[in-house]
Amino acid sequence: MNSDRRVDRRVVRVGLMGEHPGWEQLLNQIGAPWSFVDPDQFGSKEESSESQSLSQSPSFSLLIIPLLLDAVQMQTALQWIDKNVGIIDCTGQFQDQMPVQSFVRSIKPNQFDAPFSLPMPAYVYDTCLTLRHGATGKGILRVQDHRPVAFFGWDPMHLFYDPDMTWRRFHHSSLPTTAERVARRPSYPLMMLVLQLLVEMHHRVGLPFAHFWWHPDKDRTPFTFRIDTDYGSEKQLTELYEVFREFEVPATWFMHTGVLKDLQFLSDFKDQEIAFHCEDHRQFRTTDGFRLDMVRGLKRLNKTLGRPVQGYAAPYGGWSDALHEVLDDEEHPDTFRFQYSSEFGYDYDGFPSEPLYTNTLQIPVHPISFGTLRRFGYQEDSMKEYIREWVDVKGLLHLPLHLYVHPSDIQPGQLREVLEMLSSEPLQAMTMSDYASMWRKRTNLASQCWFSLENNNLKCTGDIKWPVAVYPIDPDHSTSADGPPQRFFFSESNAKGSFPMDTLSQPKPHKHFEVRDLEWLNRRSDNNTLSWFRFRKYQYLSWLWRNKE
Structure with missing residues (x-):
């Protein structure tokens, strides 16, 4: 490596070779500064001459290469490696051994070697390229010792x-x-693995890594309260609304319109969001079923509100090809075009993403509702304790807090106790449409900005008003076995978006992602009180309920 070579100005930006929706979504979730690298131009005379002019300042700090390169492109890539640009090789073409295809069901936290660590299993359920020697995570991940090249054999598509x-x-x-019943592959563990890989590869080329933080306030976690109004009456909804109004919490109400003759009372729900759940609470299996239900329910709901709703959540949290097709319906954009949707059958306990080939943002929520807790024997005090611990878990993982409930699951007094408990936490309450808008703003910001290191100042190309998380190089622990490298935040910047590296500040000590936290999370996961028989019984009863029509 040439990491000791002095460079006056170096760029911190990830290049993605070609279009790859899976990698694009992961980079957007991370908030990494990135842009495309055109494979047709990479290695061409025009690109080569540009590379020559950038010999002291390459235009990328890291290249992700998910496709096979021809001889000219490979030669250019090797030249970029010599210029201290890192490579993430997704095909094995930069390796000294031939990768093999292996089916990987999941990867447990103890199957990763330092500097990689995860707080929960990564569920892959896919055929991956794996290396037999020198790799970690069941062979899907390897960082070479002699040059800044990594292998990542799982395709996130x-x-x-x-x-x-x-x-x-x-x-x-x-x-x-x-x-x-949830998504088979939650995105959060694999996103965190990729983030750690980006950090490690930047450190290998002598650079810090920076990305836009997941929340607009580094000291407060976004918090939404989602109510799926399944079979809820006007009286039930109004009583719960009064509690939200008392605590000034803007909840998001996904309306089951078919059980309410008159929706006019919703006009009295001030500072709340009204979204659409269903007209008929069924598990739809076809695009026609989804479309007909949406047309019937949205006609009444939009007329009552005087505007189209922004959000949707399918009955039972299910995700399917049929729903995917409806949300991407170009023939009826005025009827079915939502700003966001929220199905834990697509993703859960993670950050937003867009399903491939749609513009509808998916907001993952925690899939355990108050009703689920009640079915597993929870009482009011234990329900509150479950939420209390989940707030701690979210804080440790730096995830937003999205709670989910039905009107029949919770009484106004119990809701009051939960909101009172949450009022002492560092949370930023908002509606789900506000959260979606906030996330899109962050994504646009990351796509328009990139960083450069110059005279120990990390500079941004744009005017940013968003927390920037930085992983500086620790000469003594850059590849420590003590867990992930320390994360810092910029405490101030000058008018030109320049951040002196000596003004880094730590986040509030409330929730650090450290070894002791990983150990606590692992112990928590080991506390399994659910027998195989009861697990299967609940699955069967749930199937009967979803298929009752």
């Missing part, structure tokens, strides 16, 4: 295009284990 769902257990450190 299926992560954002998978209609298959599975049953999964959800644990508490001391209370009963619950279960729910």
Whole structure:
């Protein structure tokens, strides 16, 4: 490596070779500064001459290469490696051994070697390219010792295009284990693995890594409260609304319109968001079923509100090819074009993404509702304790807090106790449409900006008003076995968007992602109180309920 070579100005920006929706979504979730690299131009005379002019300042700090290169492109890539540009090789063409195809179901936290670590299993369920020697994570990940080249053998395309769902257990450190039918591949563990890889590869070329933080306020977590109004009456909804109004919490109400003769009372729900759930609460299996239900329900709801709703959540949280097609319906954009949708059958407990070939943002929520807790034996006090611990988990993982409930699951007094408990937490309450708008703003910001390191100042190309997370190089622990490298934030910047590296500040000590946290999360996951028989029984009863019509 040439990491000791002095460079006056170096760019911190990821280049993605060609279009690849899976990698694009992961980079957007991370908030990494990135842009495309045209494969047709890479290695051409025009590109080569540009590379020559950028010999002291390459235009990227890291290239992700998910496709096979020809001889000229390979020669150019090797030249970029000599210029201290890192490579993430997704095909094995930069390796000294031939990768083999292997089916990987999941990767447990103890199957990763330092500097990589995850707080939960990574569910892959895919055929990956794996290396037999020198790799970690069941062979899908390897960082070479002698040059800044990494191997990553899992194709993230299926992560954002998978209609298959599975049953999964959800644990508490001391209370009963619950279960729910959710997405087969949650995106968060693999996104965190890629983030750690980006950090490690930047450190290998002598650079810090910077990305836009997941929240607009680094000290407060975005918080939404989602109410799916399944079979809820006007009286039930109004009573719950009064509690939200009392605590000034802007909730998001996904309306089951078919059970309400008159929707006019919704006009009294001030500072709340009204979204659409269904007209008929059924598990739709065809595009025609979804379309007909949306047409019937949205006609009444939009007329009552005087505007189209922005959000949608399918009955039972299900995700399917049929729903995917409806949300991407170009023939009826005025009827079916939502700003966001939220199905835990697509993703859960993670950050937003867009399903392939749609513009509808998916907002993952925690799939365990108050009703699920009640079915697994939780009482009011234990329900509150479940939420309390989940707030801690979210804080440790730096995830937003998206709670989910039905009117029949919770009484106004119990809701009041939960909101009172949450009022002491560093949370920023908002509606789900506000959260979607906030996330799109962040994504646009990351696509328009990139960073450069110059005279120990990290500079941004644009005018940013968003927290920037930085992983500086620690000469003594850049590849430590003590867990992920330390994350810092810029405490101030000058008018030109320049951040002195000596003004880095730590986040509030409330929730650090450290070894002791990983150990606590692992112990929490090991606390399984749900027997195989009860697990299967709940699956069967849930199937009967979803297929009752």
